[in-house]
Amino acid sequence: MHMPSFLTEEDRPLRPASEWINSAEKTIKTEIAALNALQASLSNGMAEPFTKAVEAIAHSKGRVIVSGIGKSGIIGVKLAATLASTGTPAFFVHASEASHGDLGMITEEDVVIALSWSGETQELASLITFTRRFKVPLISFTRDASSALGKASDICLALPQVPEACPHGLAPTSSTLIQLALGDALAIALLEAKGFTAQDFKVYHPGGKLGASLMHxxxxxxxxxxxxxxxxxxxxxxxxxxxxxxxxxxxxxxxxxxxxxxxxxxxxxxxxxxxxxxxxxxxxxxxxxxxxxxxxxxxxxxxxxxxxxxxxxxxxxxxxxxxxxxxxxxxxxxxxx
Missing domain, CATH: 3.10.580.10 (CBS-domain)
Known part of the structure; x- marks a missing residue:
């Protein structure tokens, strides 16, 4: 059996240190441009679906169920944590585990947020089918509104097409950053819509430095x-x-x-x-x-x-x-x- 050969450190010497800062600056500039593109989208085509997403979650009697896989899943974990800590009950369901019993965690009063950059993530199929069958509101974060996820969603937050900071265009960088930023924007919009106060923060953050800063x-x-x-x-x-x-x-x-x-x-x-x-x-x-x-x-x-x-x-x-x-x-x- 032929095994792939991998270059060792001796075979692939590091590039000069003088190039490292240039690389870092290029990455940051690329990601800043991605955030600017996201901001422009919020001011234009995404304004209406974003408003609908805030309304759907704010008026929901249940919780927000966030799901995804890979890097989008990691961003989803953070989004669920941010929502929960700012007054919106939420938790993360892994897309792969959903079809193995975790769909039972979702009720008809909940709202589901599914994250997939391509919108064609196969592992989300069971979750999408479940939400359609039981009429659970589905909000999506995806770059392609015409994708399977985008078309199935009640509310599609179509992210702008942005180049990855990775020189090969492969490692999720700019794409995960704008998913993260959009999630934060949604959580803070909900926080402000509900009038969530510093005293409310204290209830959810009793420990650590944040808890101390909120004590009277x-x-x-x-x-x-x-x-x-x-x-x-x-x-x-x-x-x-x-x-x-x-x-x-x-x-x-x-x-x-x-x-x-x-x-x-x-x-x-x-x-x-x-x-x-x-x-x-x-x-x-x-x-x-x-x-x-x-x-x-x-x-x-x-x-x-x-x-x-x-x-x-x-x-x-x-x-x-x-x-x-x-x-x-x-x-x-x-x-x-």
Whole structure:
């Protein structure tokens, strides 16, 4: 049996490094041109089907089922993940697995998005037949509206004919990029159509840096008995004990109405040290009119404010009264940075 011969690295030396950057720039220029072509399509022939696609998904009572194979399938996985994380329930069904039982995951209330650059992907045949049989809305991403997939679709998002960045025109590059961009455009259009907010993002992204960036200070602040609070009139010898017990390095001072009127920090202690220091009242040592924030402020904004003021602790107020305290350390611990 004749086996194909493959060139080794010795037989096929690398091209000069000077050509690598030129190659990279050419690839990027080619793909930018592809994105420009996609944008032009959205402004022209694709405008109506794109709008219909958004409407079909937004009004659907079910989920979005995304399917494809090969590189288009990989883009489909990302599209399903993006939709799901932005308020549109979605998941990916592999085209090959669909005909082996996974069609059972699809209901009549769902919407199917099928991705195929050629529109003639044989593995999608079962999925297409299923959607036609049970009248499940089918949206397609394909370069050829007259292809089997394009003609079978209820809504065909016909992608522009763009050259691949691969010099042989074989490796999917520009084609997958515009599929990805179109998927993102669809997901964001749905996000905005539904009024999906930053607070909604928090529900779907509770972990990691994104989750931390969407947390409010009221989710992290110390409250109740943990609050380092003393009333005006208290002597410093008592205030120092309280300040040490609470271990925040700061003490809030309230008046008889419970309003925060000042704070005592380590710096205030050093500035007012004197022989009669322990017999002074807290209002004689405190810094007046301290900076405070509301509990609805996002954690990154609180951290930015604390850094700009060069302080490590900040009181949270509600209706003029202190309800919590936040430290830089607390914000850093949850990943806000």
């Amino acid at each position: 200070v009221q989710d992290v602040m110390h409250t109740g008995d943990r609050l380092p609070i003393a009333q005006e009139g208290m002597l410093m010898k008592e205030a120092l004990v309280l300040m040490t017990q609470k271990s925040f390095g700061v003490l809030g001072i309230t008046n008889s109405d419970g309003a925060l009127i000042g704070v005592i920090t380590d710096g205030d202690l050093r500035r007012h040290i004197s022989p009669d220091f322990l017999d002074k009242k807290v209002e004689d040592v405190m810094t007046h009119d301290p900076k405070t924030i509301e509990g609805t402020l996002l954690a990154p904004s609180a951290l930015e404010l604390m850094n700009s003021l060069k302080i490590s602790s900040l009181f949270i107020e509600q209706d003029g009264k202190p309800v919590g305290i936040i430290r830089t350390l607390d914000l850093l611990k949850i990943g806000t940075a």
